[in-house]
Amino acid sequence: MSVRTVSNVAAGSDLVAAATRERVQRVIDELGYRPNAAARHLRGGRSGLIGLVLPELSSPYFAELADHVVRAAADRGRMVLVQQTDGEAEQERRLLTGVRGQSVDGVLMSPWGLSPADLRAEPGSSPVVLLGEQDAEGLLDHVTVDGEAAAREATQHLLAAGRTSIVAVGDQPHLGNGTAERRAAGYRAAMTAAGLEPRTVAVRRLHRSDGADAVRALLERPQRPDAVFCFSDQLALGALRAAMTAGLRVPDDLAVVGFDDVEDGRYATPALTTVAPDKAAIAEAALELLTSRIESPERPPQRVLAPYLLRVRESSAAATPPDSQPTSRPGTRKPRKVTSRRGTNPSRA
Amino acid sequence: MSVRTVSNVAAGSDLVAAATRERVQRVIDELGYRPNAAARHLRGGRSGLIGLVLPELSSPYFAELADHVVRAAADRGRMVLVQQTDGEAEQERRLLTGVRGQSVDGVLMSPWGLSPADLRAEPGSSPVVLLGEQDAEGLLDHVTVDGEAAAREATQHLLAAGRTSIVAVGDQPHLGNGTAERRAAGYRAAMTAAGLEPRTVAVRRLHRSDGADAVRALLERPQRPDAVFCFSDQLALGALRAAMTAGLRVPDDLAVVGFDDVEDGRYATPALTTVAPDKAAIAEAALELLTSRIESPERPPQRVLAPYLLRVRESSAAATPPDSQPTSRPGTRKPRKVTSRRGTNPSRA
DNA sequence: ACGTGGCATTGCCACGTTGCAAACTGCAGT
DNA sequence: ACTGCAGTTTGCAACGTGGCAATGCCACGT
Numbered sequence: 161m162s163v164r165t166v167s168n169v170a171a172g173s174d175l176v177a178a179a180t181r182e183r184v185q186r187v188i189d190e191l192g193y194r195p196n197a198a199a200r201h202l203r204g205g206r207s208g209l210i211g212l213v214l215p216e217l218s219s220p221y222f223a224e225l226a227d228h229v230v231r232a233a234a235d236r237g238r239m240v241l242v243q244q245t246d247g248e249a250e251q252e253r254r255l256l257t258g259v260r261g262q263s264v265d266g267v268l269m270s271p272w273g274l275s276p277a278d279l280r281a282e283p284g285s286s287p288v289v290l291l292g293e294q295d296a297e298g299l300l301d302h303v304t305v306d307g308e309a310a311a312r313e314a315t316q317h318l319l320a321a322g323r324t325s326i327v328a329v330g331d332q333p334h335l336g337n338g339t340a341e342r343r344a345a346g347y348r349a350a351m352t353a354a355g356l357e358p359r360t361v362a363v364r365r366l367h368r369s370d371g372a373d374a375v376r377a378l379l380e381r382p383q384r385p386d387a388v389f390c391f392s393d394q395l396a397l398g399a400l401r402a403a404m405t406a407g408l409r410v411p412d413d414l415a416v417v418g419f420d421d422v423e424d425g426r427y428a429t430p431a432l433t434t435v436a437p438d439k440a441a442i443a444e445a446a447l448e449l450l451t452s453r454i455e456s457p458e459r460p461p462q463r464v465l466a467p468y469l470l471r472v473r474e475s476s477a478a479a480t481p482p483d484s485q486p487t488s489r490p491g492t493r494k495p496r497k498v499t500s501r502r503g504t505n506p507s508r509a
Numbered sequence: 510m511s512v513r514t515v516s517n518v519a520a521g522s523d524l525v526a527a528a529t530r531e532r533v534q535r536v537i538d539e540l541g542y543r544p545n546a547a548a549r550h551l552r553g554g555r556s557g558l559i560g561l562v563l564p565e566l567s568s569p570y571f572a573e574l575a576d577h578v579v580r581a582a583a584d585r586g587r588m589v590l591v592q593q594t595d596g597e598a599e600q601e602r603r604l605l606t607g608v609r610g611q612s613v614d615g616v617l618m619s620p621w622g623l624s625p626a627d628l629r630a631e632p633g634s635s636p637v638v639l640l641g642e643q644d645a646e647g648l649l650d651h652v653t654v655d656g657e658a659a660a661r662e663a664t665q666h667l668l669a670a671g672r673t674s675i676v677a678v679g680d681q682p683h684l685g686n687g688t689a690e691r692r693a694a695g696y697r698a699a700m701t702a703a704g705l706e707p708r709t710v711a712v713r714r715l716h717r718s719d720g721a722d723a724v725r726a727l728l729e730r731p732q733r734p735d736a737v738f739c740f741s742d743q744l745a746l747g748a749l750r751a752a753m754t755a756g757l758r759v760p761d762d763l764a765v766v767g768f769d770d771v772e773d774g775r776y777a778t779p780a781l782t783t784v785a786p787d788k789a790a791i792a793e794a795a796l797e798l799l800t801s802r803i804e805s806p807e808r809p810p811q812r813v814l815a816p817y818l819l820r821v822r823e824s825s826a827a828a829t830p831p832d833s834q835p836t837s838r839p840g841t842r843k844p845r846k847v848t849s850r851r852g853t854n855p856s857r858a
Numbered sequence: 859a860c861g862t863g864g865c866a867t868t869g870c871c872a873c874g875t876t877g878c879a880a881a882c883t884g885c886a887g888t
Numbered sequence: 889a890c891t892g893c894a895g896t897t898t899g900c901a902a903c904g905t906g907g908c909a910a911t912g913c914c915a916c917g918t
Contacts, residue, residue, distance in 0.1 A: 194611065196551070197550075197611045197612040198547055198550035198551040198556065198612070199551050201546075201547035201550070201551075201612075202545070202547040202548050202550075202551050205547075207546075207547065207612070208612075209590070209612065216576060217566075217572050217573075217575050217576040217579060218569075218572055218573045218576040218772070220567075220569060220572065220773075223566050223567055223569065223572030223575075224566075224567045226566050226572075226591070227565060227566040227567040227593065230566060230591055230592070230593050231593065234592075234593075239590050239592065239608075239612070240590065240591055241558070241588050241589065241590055241591075242575070242579055242589055242590075242591050243579070243583075243588065244576065244579055244580065244583075259588075262543060262546045263546040263547070263550075263556070263557075263558065263588070368772065368775075368776045372776070397773075397776055398776060400778070401776045401777075401778055404778045405778075423567070423717065424569075424746075424773045426717075427717045427721070427746055427747060427750045428750075428777070428778075429749070429750055429753045429754075429777075429778060
């Protein structure tokens with residue numbers, strides 16, 4: 161009964177006679193023996209952990225995304241180490257270098273402060289997959305929705321509902337990640353195509369208070385908009401609040417559309433129309449990319465486009481009365497799942 | 510230049526001459542050398558990781574709590590491994606045994622399905638600190654707010670505002686964790702003291718839809734309440750939604766009070782009155798307990814009571830018009846921070 | 859000049875696992 | 889009976905770190 165044989169049984173190797181296996185297994189169960197993760201990690205170089213680096217967990221969108229990521233990781237026998245950056249470039253840099261190659265086999269990162277090029281330049285060798293709408297083509301693996309198309313679609317929806325003075329809220333010129341740029345571009349495209357003047361408002365962060373402040377400021381100006389398209393649900397919920405407080409009726413006086421489809425929006429009054437990225441698909445794709453890269457580090461970087469959906473709810477309805485129950489009826493269905501050069505899916509034991 | 514000396518420099522030992530240290534450090538920086546976490550873990554038996562086991566990350570309360578936990582852990586040089594149980598006893602058991610003694614130095618757990626006694630009975634030896642309102646006295650370390658007092662206070666607030674038919678929503682007789690029982694007890698105490706008949710409604714989960722369903726059902730009954738006290742903000746937000754949909758005015762026709770103080774509630778319309786546990790304090794205390802137990806595993810289990818605050822906002826105002834801006838003015842201030850036998854705080858390098 | 863003590867450096871080993879290759883087993887073929 | 893083979897089992901080594909103890913070095917006191 162050598163150590164080696166026990167190891168073979170524990171690791172599920174097939175180089176063990178059935179009788180031996182059973183005998184060893186019985187003892188294992190009896191003693192409650194569990195193979196030591198640290199030793200395995202040291203020996204094999206794999207920890208079974210992945211890092212999830214997010215701006216902040218308390219933001220509902222990231223919380224929901226993290227939920228999906230943890231589940232997707234668990235499905236693959238991996239556990240998730242969560243880190244927060246507050247969206248600060250310095251933290252992102254520090255965490256990426258710090259966690260990398262350390263206790264983690266790979267990192268899923270949603271950068272705000274750093275651009276893909278910055279990230280690419282960081283030292284360290286462990287796999288990284290980006291989440292979000294940066295342009296990382298050819299630099300790093302990357303999962304995203306087509307923010308530009310989504311924004312265009314959301315704007316077109318408002319136009320189709322008869323709105324003419326639509327303001328986009330949520331530009332973030334101080335950040336390097338390109339998310340806001342994409343959405344702003346889509347918005348502008350739709351506006352210009354309709355012969356209308358685009359008008360964007362910048363915010364520092366994407367919190368409710370920023371959305372509330374922005375809308376409050378908008379309402380004080382002479383030229384009141386009849387719709388706002390916010391680049392996050394948090395902004396939109398703040399906008400809702402500001403509009404209601406100012407005595408406006410939503411959607412009659414002001415239509416509001418968000419982006420993210422967080423649960424709050426479904427239960428807001430009125431329920432929030434929003435662009436709904438398929439978070440489960442994002443998490444799945446991200447884990448697939450990450451595990452595939454862990455297996456084959458030299459494969460060229462890939463981009464995966466995750467599907468999204470425009471969920472039309474009360475906050476942008478043209479003139480219909482709010483329905484009695486907030487559901488998640490699909491609005492304009494458009495599951496554009498485009499997978500460019502999706503890697504093979506190596507089998508797992 | 511032996512391996513040993515480099516190890517001493519990297520580990521910050523003081524058994525190194527200043528000149529040597531500097532020379533080694535330079536090379537370390539140059540090569541980007543980072544001490545290997547797996548080897549340290551194997552050798553020292555400490556991974557620097559702690560597990561955070563929660564029902565679900567997508568629930569705003571847990572997301573906010575997780576945010577604080579990750580920060581508090583980072584302050585102590587630790588990282589956090591997040592696991593989800595969906596509140597299921599089996600998952601809680603599996604995760605507790607599975608993660609324990611593996612890659613993690615200790616576990617912070619918010620149990621729903623298992624009672625403290627169940628948890629105590631689980632095999633495995635790594636430290637566990639409970640988060641939540643179970644009765645774990647003498648069994649396990651434990652951080653909680655006084656849910657009974659908080660519920661009493663919330664109910665008294667409604668009574669003081671002139672409400673007489675107050676229903677408590679959120680009893681969960683099928684769960685073993687005692688949270689709902691505590692809050693229900695506080696509620697009943699206040700009602701009985703006021704000479705009123707307590708009336709509680711059970712829900713299966715604590716989501717918005719459950720709160721909405723419960724209130725919808727309540728409104729169909731002959732005896733309409735003039736206030737609901739929900740055992741979570743999610744329930745309360747669902748209740749708000751159901752009330753508005755039914756054409757009721759909140760707070761005029763129905764006052765709503767929640768529990769948790771999640772960010773959504775502050776920006777709901779009307780803004781939600783709620784019991785606000787000090788989540789940062791909870792996270793701090795939990796990490797303090799956990800690190801102290803990691804240092805001295807034999808110390809007797811402690812309980813730490815974290816402070817809470819009743820934040821009175823619009824959803825329960827007596828007759829005043831809603832204020833123009835949702836703020837977090839403290840309501841009844843009552844920072845009852847009671848620390849029973851709080852352990853010493855061992856210094857950290 | 860020599861002994862002594864204190865600080866700095868080094869070597870050895872073990873932590874628990876697994877890749878590799880050697881050793882061993884029983885059995886069939888010659 | 890001996891060889892060869894396939895199927896099992898075992899021994900050795902190494903992953904990188906840090907506790908321990910031995911060694912090396914230098915300055916000071918006598």
